[in-house]
Amino acid sequence: DDGGPDPEKHHGHGRGGMGEEVKRKEDKRFITGRGNYVDDIKKPGMLHCEIVRSPHAHARVNEIDKSRALNLDGVVAVLTAEDLAAHELATMPTLMDDTQDVLVNDKVKFQSQEVAAVIATDRYVAKDGAEKVEVDYEVLDPVVTAEEALEADAPLIRDELEDQEDNHIFDWDVGDKEATDEVFEEADVTVEEQMEYQRLHPAPIETCGCVADWDPGKDKITVHLTSQAPHAHRTLFSQVSGIPEHKVRIVSPDIGGGFGNKVPIYPGYVVAAAASVVLEQPVKWMEERSENIQTTGFARDYDMTGELAATEDGIIKGVRTDVLANHGAYNAVAQPSKFPAGFFNIFTGSYDIEAAYGSLTAAFTNTAPGGVAYRCSFRVTEAVYLIERMVKVLAQELDMDPAEIRRRNFIPADAFPYESATGWNYDSGDYEKALDKALEMADYDHYREEQKRRIEEDADKLIGIGISSFTEVVGAGPGKSCDIAGIEMFDSADIRVNPTGNAVLRVGVQTQGQGHETTFAQIVAEELGMDVDNISVEHGDTDTDPYGLGTYGSRSTPVAGAATAVAARKVREKAKSIAANELEAAEEDIEWDRESGEFHVAGAPDRSITITEIAAGAYMNHPSSEEPGLEAVNYYDPPEMTYPFGSYIVVVEVDRETGEVDFEKFVAVDDCGNRINPMVIEGQIHGGLAQGIGTAMMEHVTYDENGNCTGGDFMNYLLPTANEIPNFETGYTVTPSPHHPIGAKGVGESPTVGSPPAIVNAVVDAMAHAGTTHVEMPMTPDVVWEALDEAGLSL
Ligand code: CDP
Incomplete structure (x- = not known):
């Protein structure tokens, strides 16, 4: 070699x-x-499937009357849980070993849950048929937030589970609690901040869907599927259906974006496959946009408390975090099974921190299930947000420059391979080099001066500068520690x-x-x-x-x-x-x-x-x-994961009158080791930064107190368009991965993971002189204006 x-x-x-x-x-x-996308596939004799969904978030299903739907010309079948049970398909396993109803068996657990399916010769007829299925619901009190879910008198959501007495799913922790507590007791300075990483939706351009085609001559099913993981899906399909694996063919044709949304198995896939086997005809199921947002894998929804302990001169000695996680109605998180909180334990970030401790509690709620890795490596986004926000909070407390405090705490370039306080083995890094490059590209000193000038002049528009010097962890396996439903991640x-x-x-x-x-x-x-x-x-x-x-x-x-x-x-x-x-x-x-x-x-x-x-x-x-x-x-089977990193610097102008935020400068310096195609990397960075802006500024899957999804379509779930996206200035450093055969690390997710804290840090920075330490995402103009008002800065 x-x-x-x-x-x-x-x-x-x-x-x-x-x-x-x-x-x-x-x-x-x-x-x-x-x-050639799934919805482009047309087969002779193909039938169409539409799902009847519950208007209620929590309700018992007393009766389903199919007769009016079945009377409609073109409706071939109406399926309910009872029909699927005859084929042992009433339930399916989630990727975290929970059991989810394919069609509601007894009780609806989130709004828009799948209650019945109509199979018809034409999509429009199927849709008309779905409207004619009559369901008698007995509405129950819903539980919408994780906090409510854990209250002693909260209605029990998963009453079908034998040992489930409340809505609590699991507790998890990592790190050395005692050592961390000690560091906090002895520290010169400690800071604490509460922050929410709101529920997001990956929102790929192409929604989820499939065309299932059972061939009775070969006893073989071919499923064209919007799948990010066709082989694992074939194994799961075989296990759920009982069809031997060599008689299952999954084909992922062109996929119009996945972002983690197309990792889980969804009820629509199972229904279409079951219908094709029973009817011996191809069956297509394709979601509408609102079905995609309201029912398929969401991301984030972590309510986090962060704490840092430091010396007077800004040396971080300890980090502590506690999280309340809303997992929705089923534990359907898509991540390696040994990591109930994903890779959240990388919350020590790019810093050499002596002691760390994190704990997390997960709860069921009457909201859609999920917790998928939306353009991120299993909860690393939440971890990066936490630590990068906390470093800014600490910098403010100590009245230190946020670039300087980072520099004082970075894992030094010669300390790699480096084991973090939570036991993660970083392969390589040179964080200071990336930060220095970003500072130079951003004309940092100039904007600091400009910021001061605006404050002194009591200007209508304030300047804020935000930094994020993040570390990612990508490339799961190794197989010994990472798996999907038991299959090693090679x-x-x-x-x-x-x-x-x-x-x-x-x-x-x-x-x-x-x-x-x-x-x-x-x-x-x-x-x-x-x-x-x-x-x-x-x-x-x-x-x-x-x-x-x-x-x-x-x-x-x-x-x-x-x-x-x-x-x-x-x-x-x-x-x-x-x-x-x-x-x-x-x-x-x-x-x-x-x-x-x-x-x-x-x-x-x-x-x-x-x-x-x-x-x-x-x-x-x-x-x-x-x-x-x-x-x-x-x-x-990778010996280790790779640890790409970067430094992003965002300069914003915040309008004190309207709460509007304008991006003055957006610098992203990334390091993904050896680069295969710089142009592709540039495209990946641009797309990921756009998604980071969506996260920080506008996206949120919201629910009202009855569990109605009020952020479940593109009128209410706002995605950034070209209008909201500034000019990005990108740069790079190259620190090869020592264990990867070509020295490459992953890159696709870095910008989505790394940019939200830089953006929030920038907006907070614009108000920091008035004492603001945090602004919640999404930072819509009203949220920003409220924060300005609270700080006495609004006009
Ligand atoms: O798993 P996924 O493809 O989403 O992410 P990735 O491995 O980060 O790669 C995203 C794209 O960037 C692929 O086309 C990679 O081959 C390319 N890439 C690159 O050109 N050089 C790197 N060092 C890393 C990724």
Whole structure:
């Protein structure tokens, strides 16, 4: 092995390898309208499924009358829990081993829960039919917030569970409580802040859906599914349905964004599959937007208290946090089963903190289930928000510059690999370098001066500067500690080089817009010396692709990217033997040159051979010591996760009269180790920052006191558009991951994880001189105006 690509000079060698801005191969079909999404799939005889949903958040279902719906021309069937029970499909397991009704069995537990399903020849007829299903509800008192849920006299939501006496799900804690308490007792300074990470929805452009097609001739079901994890979904489908796994084919075609929303299994999938088996016809189920927001996996909903203990000169000695988590009506969080609070335990962030302790209580409520990793690695977003907000609170308390306090506490660059107080093994980092770069790009000193000037002049618009120097943790496994429903979180790649010198790479992860068809081909191009145009990437079909755990938690590059590099190196190893045969030299005398991508005889660079010539040799003149063909598979279990990081600096102008916030400057410096495609990374950062702005400024799934979802459509759940998005200035540093074969870390989620605290810190900073220490998200103008008013700054 030649040690992998050199971060100082990897530039693709002109073949589209590492570091080249290769244009996305997939864009040709997307921008010419040739994408193929689940809803584009039409099959002969295909039926349509519509779900009847409960208008109530908490209600007993006394009776369901199907007759009016069944009388409608075109309605083929109406399914209820009773019908599904006949096929043992009335319930399904969640990813956290809870049991969720596919269709309501007895009691509705959240508004818009699935009560019945209408199957019809046409979607409109199915919709009309759904309106004609009559359900007799007995309305019960709902419990909407986690706080209410844990009150002694709160109505019991999960009364079907034998041992469940209240709405409490679990308690979790991490760290050394005693040592942390001690540090707090002895500290010069302590600060505390309460903050809510509001309920969000991933809101992908494409909602969830499927086309299930049972083939009675082959006893096989093919399900085209909006899935971020097709292989794991196949295993779960098989377990739930009893259909043997080799008779289940899941196909994820083009996916219009996932962001964690397409990791869980939803009742609609099960109903469509059951209907297809029973009716022996293909059945399509496709959500509407409000169904997607109101019923499928939400994210966040953590009510957090943060505390820091520090010395007078700002050295953080301890961090403590306590969280109340609203999990909705079922424990359907999508995260590795051994981590009930996900990776929240990375709440020590980028800082070298002696003692840390975190605790969390989770509760059932009459709201939709979820807790998915929305463009984040399992609750790392909440952890980053907590620590980055708390550092700002501490800086204010000590009257210190928030950049300086960070610098004093960063894990030093030479301390890696570093084990945090909560037991996480950071692979590499250079936090100060990223912060310094961001400060320079943001013209920090100038804006500090401008801020002072505005305060002195009692200006109508205040300046606030917010910093976030975050660390992410991405790339789950290793399999020994991370799993989905028991399946270890490894990933896979299979490279097959054809006789004419081009190749097909099949991977176990599933792109939803991240550009894998380009960047994964670049890894092969880099490692085999092939041209990127000669490599196709396939994914999303469980019949042909190697088993993998899917794409979420920015795990594709750290895990499947690593599998791709290792598989390519295996191919290269075999290629060496073929090269020796072709060049009539001993194998140990054959060297590979990364720059030219060719194999040559040591000391005789003229005696060289390309991978295209080797491919021909593998099929037409293979050495007797080797099997014919040129192919390799790798199943990669990462030894550790990767820890990308960055420093974001946001400058805002806050209008004291209206509470409006304008972005003056938005700087994002990221470090994702060795970079495969800078242009793709830039796109990932832009998209993630836009989602961070949505989080900080406008998005919130709200409920009223009766459990009605009042933020359940795009009129009420506000997403940022191009109008709300400022100009981003991006920069980067490169700190390779020491354990990843190509030194890469994940990047897709960093901006969504890292930006909300920078934005909130900026808005708080604008009012800090008047004593404001926190403003809750989403910071809509009314929220900001209230905060200004409370600080005596409103006009
Ligand atoms: O798992 P997911 O694809 O969402 O996240 P990721 O691994 O962070 O990758 C997002 C996109 O950025 C992919 O196309 C990656 O190959 C690309 N990327 C890159 O070019 N260089 C890196 N060091 C990391 C990711």
